[in-house]
Amino acid sequence: MWLTIATPPIRSLDKLDQVMGAAVPDGLRARYACQDGDEFRVIAVWESKDHADRFFRDVLGPVLARVLGPEPAGAPAMTGMEVLREFIPAVAG
Numbered sequence: 001m002w003l004t005i006a007t008p009p010i011r012s013l014d015k016l017d018q019v020m021g022a023a024v025p026d027g028l029r030a031r032y033a034c035q036d037g038d039e040f041r042v043i044a045v046w047e048s049k050d051h052a053d054r055f056f057r058d059v060l061g062p063v064l065a066r067v068l069g070p071e072p073a074g075a076p077a078m079t080g081m082e083v084l085r086e087f088i089p090a091v092a093g
Contacts, residue, residue, distance in 0.1 A: 001029070001045060001046065001047065001048070001082070001083035001086065002045075002046040002047075002048055002049040002051070002052050002080060002081070002082060002083065003043070003044070003045055003046070003080065003081050003082075003083050004042075004043070004044045004046065004052050004056075004078055004079065004080045005041060005042075005043050005078070005079045005080075006041065006042045006043075006044075006077065006078040006079075007039055007040065007041055007042075007077040007078075008040055008042060008064075009064075009068060010040055010068075011038065011040075013033070013035075013040075015067070016033055016040055016042070018067060019060075019063055019064060019067050019068075020033075020042070021063070025051070025055045025059060026051060026054070026055070027046050027047040027048060027050075027051025027052070027054075027055070028044060028045075028046060028047075028051070028055070029045040029046060029047060030044065030045045031043070031044045031045075032044075045083065049080065049082070052080060056078065
C-alpha cells in the first residue's frame, strides 16, 4: 500500500470537490480531505505507488490545468510513503 499527503493549490472545499470529482480513481482505497488553517490537505491510501503515480500524472495534472489554469499558483506539494502496517479496528456488532 502507498499513502500520499498532498497540499493542493486550492482555497475552498467547493473547488476541491470540483477538482477531485466523484469518480473513484483506479487503486484508491480511501481519501480524506482536511483543512489546516487556510490550506487543504488530501490524504489518500492507494493499492500501490504505481496507482498513485498514474493518478497524479494522468488524471490530476490535466484536471488541475483545466480547473485552475495551465500553471496554477503553487503546484501541489506531495509526500508519499509506503504503508508498513494497516490497522482497522473491528466493529462491535
